[in-house]
Amino acid sequence: MLYCFSQSSYDNDELVTFLSSVTENDAVVLWQDGVLLAIKYPQYFESCEGKCFAIEPDVIARDLTALLPEESKVRLISLMDLVDITEQYFPQVTL
DSSP states (O other), X not given: OEEEEOSSOOOHHHHHHHHHTOOTTXXXXXXXXXXXXXXXXXXXXHTOSSEEEEEHHHHHHTXXXXXXXXXXXXXXXXXXXXXXXXHHSOSEEEO
C-alpha cells in the first residue's frame, strides 16, 4: 500500500495510527506541505517499517533541505521517482 500525506498537520493520534499500520511492504510519500511532517515528527518515521520518501522539489520549495536530519529514514525523491513508486505500490491512500 502507498500512503501519501499532503498536509503539514494531522491529528497526532491519527498520524501515529496510520504510520504504525505501515508494513515493510508499504511506502509513505510526503508531498506538498506534507514534507513538513518529516521535520516535525522525525521519530515517527524512524519507527515506520515501510519505505519513506519526500518529494525533493517540495522540500526545496519550502527551504527545508538543511532541516532534514542527515540520518533521516525519509529519502528525497524526484517526480519521476514518484511515478515509479506509484506503479509499484497499490492500493494508494491519499491523506
